[in-house]
Amino acid sequence: MDKKALRKSLLQARQSIAPEIWQAKSSQLCDHLRSSALFTQAQTVLAYFSIRQEPDLSLLFPASKTWGFPRCVGKRLTWHVWSPDGSLALQAGAYGIPEPCPDSPILEPDQVDLMLVPAIACDTGGYRLGYGGGFYDRLLASPVWAEKITIGIVFDSAYLSIVPEDAWDQPLTAVCTEKGLFFSEQRL
Incomplete structure (x- = not known):
């Protein structure tokens, strides 16, 4: 199956998850992250x-x-500090995704320890x-980001043995689902 067809199929499946099951799976996934040394x-x-x-990570945000x-x-991501206390405002971004306002403090790569990466699979x-x-592939291909610890976040139903890959795709350090945290074969 090509990327476009797989993407459509997995998005439909994920969006058909009942809200209470989605929240329970998100909670289990957050528990696995919270107990990880990473x-x-x-x-x-x-x-x-x-x-x-997508798996809801908001249960993690109170962590210190x-x-x-x-x-x-444009075609890149910039990273800004956000605080769960509401002191830094959010706005709807180019794709309707909540994002920090442009005047929020910027995070430079050398300040970052861990990246939780959204994914369809x-x-x-x-x-x-x-x-x-x-x-994310453009970001992770950059030398200043390439060595960062990255964890893909998906539900177990979207943790597959293989996804179609292109030459520009960048592997992640690990994947976390509601069933656990799994280190990537690329990093073993």
């Missing part, structure tokens, strides 16, 4: 605001961390199927 040792974590029934969220600026090799814009 998360507990990180001081600055990049995350995302859930759309289209510095949180960074992306803004789409991930595979055991650490490759992800995203929404098709290439934002």
Whole structure:
């Protein structure tokens, strides 16, 4: 199956999950992240605001961390500090995704310990199927981001043995689902 067909099929399946099951799976996934040394040792974590029934990471946000969220600026992502206390405002971004306002403090790569990466699917090799814009692949191909610890976030039904991959796709360090945290075969 090609990326476009797989993306459509997996998005339909994810969006058909009943809200109470979606929240329970999201909670289990957050529990696995919370108990991971990758998360507990990180001081600055990049995350995302859930759309289209992506796993909801909001249960993690009270953790005493510095949180960074992306803004789409042209064809790239910039990362800004966001605080769960509401002191830094959000706005709807170019794709309708909540993002920090442009005047929010910027996070530079050397400040970041961990990146939680949204995906439609991930595979055991650490490759992800995203929404098709290439934002994360371009970011992770950059030398200043390439060595960052990255965890793909998907429900277990979207953790596949293999996803179609292109030459520009960048593997992740690990994948987290409601069933656990799995290190990528690329990183073993």
